[in-house]
Amino acid sequence: MARVTVEDCIDKVENRFDLVLLASHRARMISSGSQITVDRDNDKNPVVSLREIAETTVSPGDLKEDLIHSLQKYVEVDEPEPEVPLIGSDSDDAEVVTSDRMTEEELLKGLEGLAPPEEVPEEDAE
Numbered sequence: 521m522a523r524v525t526v527e528d529c530i531d532k533v534e535n536r537f538d539l540v541l542l543a544s545h546r547a548r549m550i551s552s553g554s555q556i557t558v559d560r561d562n563d564k565n566p567v568v569s570l571r572e573i574a575e576t577t578v579s580p581g582d583l584k585e586d587l588i589h590s591l592q593k594y595v596e597v598d599e600p601e602p603e604v605p606l607i608g609s610d611s612d613d614a615e616v617v618t619s620d621r622m623t624e625e626e627l628l629k630g631l632e633g634l635a636p637p638e639e640v641p642e643e644d645a646e
Contacts, residue, residue: 526539543573544566549569549586557577
């Protein structure tokens with residue numbers, strides 16, 4: 521490949537802005553000592569990185585993940601939350617609290633069993 525153009529890479533990375541970001545990130549990786557996956561042919565690092573993307577010797581998805589990781593200032597670590605005992609229970613004799621779900625039919629049967637409140641006739645208050 522004598523010259524690499526955007527058209528050679530655009531089918532690998534559809535957005536031209538993303539292509540520029542990924543190629544520049546890969547060029548910085550190469551300048552910091554990362555191994556190249558194509559022949560250099562006396563090309564500079566940005567051209568080598570574009571050639572790697574065009575020939576798919578470097579995965580654009582992996583480059584994108586690496587770029588995101590390099591730009592993150594705070595990496596959230598999922599740590600398990602400590603178990604908190606229930607209020608009013610001993611830590612040794614903690615019972616498992618379960619919540620029962622009631623179906624609509626069970627709710628209607630329960631409501632049918634309830635008696636309506638007795639109606640008190642209104643008397644004229646004198």
